[in-house]
Amino acid sequence: EKRRVGNSGQKEALTLIGDVHQCDVIIVDDIVDTAGSIVNAVEVVKDRGARKVSVVFTHAVLSDPATERLRNANLEEIITTDTIAIPLEKRLPNMTVLTVANLLGEVIRRSHDGRSVGELFNE
Structure with a gap:
């Protein structure tokens, strides 16, 4: 868990909740x-x-030194999306980039047609 400290934008690591010893762990974030x-x-x-x-x-904003940090982090896998174009030189061998183009296109189409966007996620 992380939280912002004041208005500085700096983050402070907080307590890890739960026991991860001998577990496979997936860490989820919105923006890197x-x-x-x-x-x-x-x-x-x-x-x-x-x-x-x-x-x-x-x-995946991946400003320097993000690629080097991720490369050296001993990660099993990195999964992200193509909401931001990732140059080839920033793609790592253990990185999977999932496309959201079709999903975003369908959201735009449904919005334009006056149809429910929420139903898209129930299909």
Whole structure:
């Protein structure tokens, strides 16, 4: 868990809830910019005995030094989306990039046609 400290935008790591010893762990975040917070979370669970650690995040900003941090983080897998274009030089061998183009296109089409967007997620 992380939280913002004041208005500085800095984050402070909080308590890990639960026992991760000998567990496979998936860390989920919305945006990864420099990867400092997510790599810190990886280190915390690894220090507590996690076996394999994967990270999943929606928006891969990947400002420097994010790629290097992720490369050195001893991650099993990195899963993200193509909401932001990821240059080939920032793609890692253990990175899977999922496309959301069809989903976003359908959301736009339904909005334009006056149809329910919510129903899309129930199909």
